[in-house]
Amino acid sequence: MDWTLLIDKSILVLVVFAISLGVAAYATYGERKIAAVIQDRIGPNRAGPFGLLQPLADGVKFFLKEDITPTGADKFLFVLGPALFIITALMTSAVIPWGHSFFIDGREFSLQVADLNVGILYILAVVSVGGYGIMIGGWASNNKFALMGAIRAASQMISYEVPLGMALVAIMLYSNSLSLRDIVDMQQGFRWNVFYQPLGFLLFLICTFAECNRAPFDLPESESELIGGYHTEYSSMKLGFFLFAEYINMFISSALIACLYFGGYHFPGLDSLGLHPNLLAVISILVLFAKILFFIFLFMWVRWTVPRFRYDQLMNVGWKVLIPLSIVNVLITGAWLTFVK
Amino acid sequence: MDQLIFFSLSALTLLSGLLTVFSRKSMYSVLSLIFCLFTVAGHYILLNAHFLAITHIIVYAGAIMVLFLFVVMLLNLNTTSDKSKAFYFRAAAVSGAGMLFLVLIASLKSTTLGAYYAPTDTGMGVVEHVGKRLFTDYLLPFEISSILFLSAMIGSVLLAKKEKK
Structure with a gap:
């Protein structure tokens, strides 16, 4: 066992963890501000300058609220639900390459926790396990609305996992690798996958919206019909975990979209500048985060623009439109790779 | 190190497997089965x-067990209903499990219990290797199983449509 590697990776894990939580916290603030701008309101402006301390105030509020466990609830599973949900939300970040490597004392310091040779499949595995938190939480609440929300979440996640996986299959075919580092490095010099996989990108984007339970696919929690869906019975920080995990999911999904389709940390002309490797690493991280922030903004923009789907529409779109399209996309990619390239 | 991981994983696998069988609540049964599948994936990684480990998680823990959980949730099978089971039902269950046990003993009889050893071929489970093997040495079984899946899919769609009319 190489101890320096272990220490390097532990530091990186902690940093990524802290950044994910920080971005998620400020995404809640960003969402309220963007909603305010779109609806011609002012938004949070009381806590600190421009309301910048609002996430902190929200966090304190979550911790201080009374923590209620319903009488008929399954005590153990009621706690396990939100815990699982936030763990799976944080797990995906392990395979994302955050930037070029740092070089300190001639030693390479990779900005990727684990360069798995099955990186993309790891993402699929975590996504497919992600639904359990909602299902367990919704069921353990012993509430009809919560159960309905949980069942909707489960069926939605199963349905949209299929086109998501097929979109990833096209990416695997095209880049000839399952490692995210390879896929990102292949897009060096503005050869972004989105130009070669436009349909795949669209499918992936729609499916990530569904997997994150974001509007227009927020049926599991739809406030106006299910009161709050799977987290109806939750209060205090357990509710906080559910809400927070949604924003972490959004952050990680944006990072994935940036890595898979928009060149990750690459930027046209970045390599021709001839910069010092460490400076290059810093710039590459900033470039990736700019892309991520844009996609987080896109998530919010769509939420406050598009109305919610009806349940049967959701299933129709998933099974009758997205899955055939994703299969066509894989076929076209395969044919193109065999006959043209 | 490997040995330590192997033994703790095996203990967890056995424990969760036993919990699957002995849990009074079906929800816990399903959840321990999911945990058991994860530990088996851990063995594959070792x-x-x-x-294989990742596909194991995607297919079993991610897809099939979600459907199990779905059914348990919908039927709300949390309360045990031991009394409703008739004697012949129990007898059938016991004899079925006994027969399975017999088959297991028969298949395990010829194996020898050796010490745990780490695999020497590190490239064995890499995607390229698995793919090459599937499309050369095992092409026929691979294709036949895909036809089997297709027929199962068509069959289930047909059954679902029949019920609607």
Whole structure:
């Protein structure tokens, strides 16, 4: 066992963890501000300058609220639900390459926790396990609305996992690798996958919206019909975990979209500048985060623009439109790779 | 190190497997089965079969067990209903399990219990290797199983449509 590697990776894990939580916290603030701008309101402006301390105030509020466990609830599973949900939300970040490597004392310091040779499949595995938190939480609440929300979440996640996986299959075919580092490095010099996989990108984007339970696919929690869906019975920080995990999911999904389709940390002309490797690493991280922030903004923009789907529409779109399209996309990619390239 | 991981994983696998069978609540039964599948995936990783481990999680823990959980949730099978089971039902269950046990003993009889050893071929479970094997040495079984899946899919769609009329 190489101890320096272990220490390097532990530091990186902690940093990524802290950044994910920080971005998620400020995404809640960003969402309220963007909603305010779109609806011609002012938004949070009381806590600190421009309301910048609002996430902190929200966090304190979550911790201080009374923590209620319903009488008929399954005590153990009621706690396990939100815990699982936030763990799976944080797990995906392990395979994302955050930037070029740092070089300190001639030693390479990779900005990727684990360069798995099955990186993309790891993402699929975590996504497919992600639904359990909602299902367990919704069921353990012993509430009809919560159960309905949980069942909707489960069926939605199963349905949209299929086109998501097929979109990833096209990416695997095209880049000839399952490692995210390879896929990102292949897009060096503005050869972004989105130009070669436009349909795949669209499918992936729609499916990530569904997997994150974001509007227009927020049926599991739809406030106006299910009161709050799977987290109806939750209060205090357990509710906080559910809400927070949604924003972490959004952050990680944006990072994935940036890595898979928009060149990750690459930027046209970045390599021709001839910069010092460490400076290059810093710039590459900033470039990736700019892309991520844009996609987080896109998530919010769509939420406050598009109305919610009806349940049967959701299933129709998933099974009758997205899955055939994703299969066509894989076929076209395969044919193109065999006959043209 | 490997040995330590192997033994703790095996203990967890056995424990969760036993919990699956002995849990009074079906929800806990399903959840321990999911945990059991994860520990089995851990064993695959120890054997350097990363691809197999990940697909194992995607297919079993991610897809099939969600459906199990779905059914348990919908039927709300939380209360045990031991009394409703008739004697012949129990007898059938016991004899079925006994027969399975017999088959297991027969298959395990010829194996020898050796010490745990780490796999030497590290590239064994890599995707390229698995793919090459599937499309050369095992092409026929691979294709036949895909036809089997297709027929199962068509069959289930047909059954679902029949019920609607």
